Amino acid sequence: MSNQFKKSYKFALKSAWVITLCSLLVTIPIFVFLPEVKWYAYLGYTVWMFGCSFFIIQYRVEQFIYKRVKSIYDDVALIDSTALRSSPITTDMETLTKEVQKFAKYKRTEIESLKVREEYRREFLGNISHELKTPLFTVQSYLSTLIDGAMDDENVRMKYLDRAEKGVERLIYIVKDLDMIAKLETGTLHLNYSIFNIVDAIKTAFELLEFRAEKKQISLIFDMKYDAPIWVYADEDRVLQLITNLIENSIKYGKNKGTTEISIENFVNNKVIVRITDNGEGIKTEFIPRLFERFFRIDKSGSRSVGGSGLGLSIVKHIVEAHNEHIYVESRFGFGSEFSFTLEKSKQ
Structure with a gap:
């Protein structure tokens, strides 16, 4: 295995100077009592001592650090040996310590991520x-x-x-x-982009869920009267599906004689944002990050009484992300929830 080192000479230089000075202190009496020894011989001895000390220390430190650190890598299995082969090894202990700590932090994060994913899989x-x-x-x-x-x-x-x-x-x-x-x-589900009126899509979703809303006496309403069409560029069938899923979800968890209100607003960068707001039971803060997981249920005991596959919100998230758009959730437990998503606006 080829060794690749990032050179650092601080330790070797300092150590060589210390050894040279100590050696000179010992040899000064020799040069004093032997006047036939010339000054340039003394200088040559100094240079020779310093050079030998420097190169020996530098080489040994490199070998020592490499062998010890490689042994740690192999024994603890903290860092893959492949990473060690491709990365330079420094003789600067401070830099080396930082690198090892960085690798250790990365590995710990990776292990925690794998544990979370394994728990999610189970x-x-x-x-x-x-x-x-x-x-x-x-x-x-x-x-x-x-x-x-x-x-x-x-x-x-x-x-x-x-x-x-x-x-x-x-x-x-x-x-x-x-x-x-x-x-x-x-990415195997092809999106058929077209220009369509988002107001009409929402009205269609209202018609599809009208009977279900009437059973709980929930009113499906717009926040205002939309006389003019609002054109968007997206897959009309998929957008209708995500709107239907969100409204259906608000009906399931909405309170009797409640409301589900839809609003459409201009957003940044030629976008519109569609908001679906209800005054139902709301969602506890700790559950919000997991809302879009497959089959995730807030109420484990009685949640299946409301029906559905448990995949509605997960499908919503994937449809929105397939359009390279964003979905947002705001909820206050006991007061209702608001789901909103963005779409690209289009000029008809």
Whole structure:
């Protein structure tokens, strides 16, 4: 393995001077009592002593530091040996200490990141297992009951087949959402950009969710009357999906006789920002950073009673990021939430 050193001569120079001076102090009596020894011999001895001391110390320090540090790297496995081969090793102990501390900090951060990701992976697998297990067991139980003899009763047969079908529909819903997220993450889902009126897209989302909002007596409203169209440049179908998901989410967790209000405002750099605001139960501060994780539920006990695949907000985040835009969340527990996202504005 080739050694590559970043030269630092401070330690060797100082040490060589100290050794030379000490040697001169010892040899001064010799030159005093031996007058036949000329001054240039004394000078030559000084230069020789200094040079030998400097080169020996410099070489030995380099070898000592390299071997000891390499041993530490290998034994502790703090730094990959490949990094050591490609990086110069300094004989400046202060610089070396800083470099080792920097590598150690980086490795600790990397380990913590891996631990967080592993915890997320375990939680994700547990969540998806639960989401798929519930409808699968439902379908299996109804079909088993029919096979065991309930098939002969026409009323029971139709009721159980209908429930089994709903379980299959839920499975398909979850799988489709997972497939969409996977495509958005890998970039294989192609976005069909076009110029469209965002006001019309919101009105379409209102119409799709009107019946669901009426069941909880939640009013779907604009903050003002938008007579003129507001043109944006994006994938209309995906934007409609993310608006629908956000409004649907506000209805699920909104309070009875509440409101979901939509506003559209000009934003910086030729952007518009769409805000979806409700006066529902709100979100606790500690949950906000995890809102867009797949299957993350705020209320673990009763959250599944509101339905859905648990992937709505995750899909919203991926659609927004696929457009190279941003999504924001503001919430105050007990007073409601506001989700907002940006889109590129266009002139029709």
